Amino acid sequence: MRIIESTNIAALTRLVTRDLARDPAVLRTASRIVRDVRRRGDAAVRDWSHRFGDMAGSGDFDVPRREWRSAADGLSRDIRRAIRLAARNIERVAQRQRLEPFGLQVRPGVTIRQRVEPFDRAGCYVPGGRHPLPSTLLMTVIPAKVAGVREVIVACPDPAPIVLCAALEAGATRVLGIGGAQAIAALAYGTATIPRVSKIAGPGNAWVAAAKDLVSADCAIDMHAGPSEIVVWADAGRFEWIAADLLAQAEHDPAARPILVTRSQRLARAVAAEVRRRLPPTGPARTSVRRNGAIIVTRSRKESADVVNRIAPEHLVCASAKDAGLIHTAGTIFVGPWSAQAAGDYTTGSNHVLPTGGAARFRGGLGPADFVRTFTEQTVTRRGVRGIGPAAIALAGAEGLAEHARSIRIRL
Numbered sequence: 394m395r396i397i398e399s400t401n402i403a404a405l406t407r408l409v410t411r412d413l414a415r416d417p418a419v420l421r422t423a424s425r426i427v428r429d430v431r432r433r434g435d436a437a438v439r440d441w442s443h444r445f446g447d448m449a450g451s452g453d454f455d456v457p458r459r460e461w462r463s464a465a466d467g468l469s470r471d472i473r474r475a476i477r478l479a480a481r482n483i484e485r486v487a488q489r490q491r492l493e494p495f496g497l498q499v500r501p502g503v504t505i506r507q508r509v510e511p512f513d514r515a516g517c518y519v520p521g522g523r524h525p526l527p528s529t530l531l532m533t534v535i536p537a538k539v540a541g542v543r544e545v546i547v548a549c550p551d552p553a554p555i556v557l558c559a560a561l562e563a564g565a566t567r568v569l570g571i572g573g574a575q576a577i578a579a580l581a582y583g584t585a586t587i588p589r590v591s592k593i594a595g596p597g598n599a600w601v602a603a604a605k606d607l608v609s610a611d612c613a614i615d616m617h618a619g620p621s622e623i624v625v626w627a628d629a630g631r632f633e634w635i636a637a638d639l640l641a642q643a644e645h646d647p648a649a650r651p652i653l654v655t656r657s658q659r660l661a662r663a664v665a666a667e668v669r670r671r672l673p674p675t676g677p678a679r680t681s682v683r684r685n686g687a688i689i690v691t692r693s694r695k696e697s698a699d700v701v702n703r704i705a706p707e708h709l710v711c712a713s714a715k716d717a718g719l720i721h722t723a724g725t726i727f728v729g730p731w732s733a734q735a736a737g738d739y740t741t742g743s744n745h746v747l748p749t750g751g752a753a754r755f756r757g758g759l760g761p762a763d764f765v766r767t768f769t770e771q772t773v774t775r776r777g778v779r780g781i782g783p784a785a786i787a788l789a790g791a792e793g794l795a796e797h798a799r800s801i802r803i804r805l
Contacts, residue, residue: 394639394653394665394686399696408652408687409704409751416599423574423603430578435585441575442550454586456552456568461561464554472555475740480531480562482742487539490760492767502777506770511541514588515764516580517565518548518595521572525553532744532759533594533615534563540764546590548576572597574604581612594746594759615759619750620648620685623734624706624723626697626716628656630730635660636667638710639686640678641735647680652704653688654697661688695719705753708734724753778804 397404429437438454465473496506517533519526530547537545547565549556550572560568569576569587577597583589593605594615605614623642625635639651655661665688672679691697698719701709705722710732717726724747727734738745746759773781782801789797 394651394668394682394688396661396665396688396690399689399691399700405689405700408689409700416603419599420603420607423600424607426574426600427578427581427604427607430575430584431582434579435587438571438575438579438584438587441573442571445573446550454569454571456557456570461557461568464557465561467554468558473558476527476531476555476559476562479528479740479742480535480559482740483531483535483744484539484742486742486744487536487761490536490762491539492762492765500777500780502774502779503781504772504777506772507767508770509765509767511543511765512537512591513542514544514546514590515542516546516548516590516593518572518576518580518593518597518601519552519556520595520597520601521550521552522598525556527553527555527559528739528745529595530556530559530565531563532746534560534565536744536759536761537594537764538564540761542764544588544590546580546588548572548580550576572601574600577601577604577608581608592764594763596746615746615763616748616752616756617750620650621645622650622652622704622707622749624652624654624701624704624709626654626701626709626711627660628694628697628712629660630712632660632663632667634730634733635664635710636671638734639664639668640671640682641733642708643681643686644676644678645681647677648685649677649681650685650706651682652686652706654691654700655688656691656693656697658690661690664688705748705751707747707749707753708737710734722754724748724758775804 399405426441492509494507494509496504498504515537517530519530534545534547544566547560547568548571549568551570552568557568577593579587580590580593590612592613596618602618606617621642623639625638627635635653639653643649643651653664668682672682689700691700701720702722707724709720709723710727711717714728717728720726725737725743727737737743744758744760748756782805785801786798
């Protein structure tokens with residue numbers, strides 16, 4: 394891993410500046426697929442799925458529920474217990490994150506009530522790829538169910554048995570054995586057999602990310618996803634553990650960004666050497682570390698915090714709660730040496746669908762609030778309009794909106 398001094402402003406700027414622009418070729422293909430699904434529906438979904446190998450067999454899109462049960466029965470008891478533990482922890486955290494309705498009397502005769510209504514239907518995308526991802530299914534379906542979403546539809550190309558077991562545990566409504574941009578388009582716009590959803594959540598490859606961007610004007614999405622990121626902020630500690638955390642995140646994706654921020658030159662060199670020693674000869678982790686990995690050496694604790702806040706990482710690992718208190722831009726923070734970031738991917742209960750590419754500046758991880766709409770009911774009585782009406786009339790007059798003023802004045 395390259396070591397960058399914090400005084401090297403140009404190198405630091407290049408490191409923290411991320412270009413999330415989509416590949417033009419990917420955007421063109423995704424746009425073509427989305428348009429085709431809008432026009433031809435199920436036929437287009439089937440054609441593109443077979444073309445890209447994103448659907449097994451030639452039958453219906455739905456994976457029958459009996460296959461979910463059969464898949465769960467075929468797994469080891471330890472795996473089933475692990476899925477159940479993860480699901481329960483995710484649900485416990487999500488329950489505490491729920492938005493609550495309220496009623497408030499602003500003044501006599503003026504009452505505002507906030508309502509929290511779940512979406513009727515949500516779509517959760519679970520990648521197929523090299524490895525099955527039951528954790529992603531749990532992290533997307535469970536918050537939707539906790540929010541009260543009636544139908545939660547999972548799209549996953551050729552779902553593995555462990556993914557189907559997770560669908561059963563999480564309470565998914567349907568599992569569609571399709572993936573890619575065509576699955577996103579089908580969920581966003583609906584087809585004869587796939588109903589339109591109000592929101593799509595979950596990560597995916599470049600075509601999935603591009604399709605989510607394309608449909609986002611018509612269907613809500615969780616976030617504009619980029620490559621995975623981790624920042625470890627440490628001035629001391631076990632260099633083997635730090636290297637392990639960096640490599641764990643690097644193995645997600647060749648474009649992942651593993652970064653260490655430290656005041657210690659000695660620790661920087663030790664971690665760099667350990668990462669080189671543990672680096673596999675091929676694969677995404679090697680590419681990630683070589684292209685995007687870095688160690689930033691700072692001059693003070695405050696400077697370290699400033700660098701971390703500027704990066705706004707998806708995952709941050711830091712030494713203490715005192716350090717964590719200095720950070721206000723991160724998707725999630727792991728505090729202390731025993732808080733392995735990888736545990737958060739599976740079983741801590743905190744959601745692992747997190748903002749990337751600096752988006753932690755303005756949002757956090759996925760939760761039940763992502764699957765509800767909030768709106769207000771306003772009740773004004775005769776007494777209430779007498780209390781607030783004159784001020785409203787004055788403001789309407791100041792804005793030159795005479796009919797606004799009149800609509801209130803006639804009630805007085």
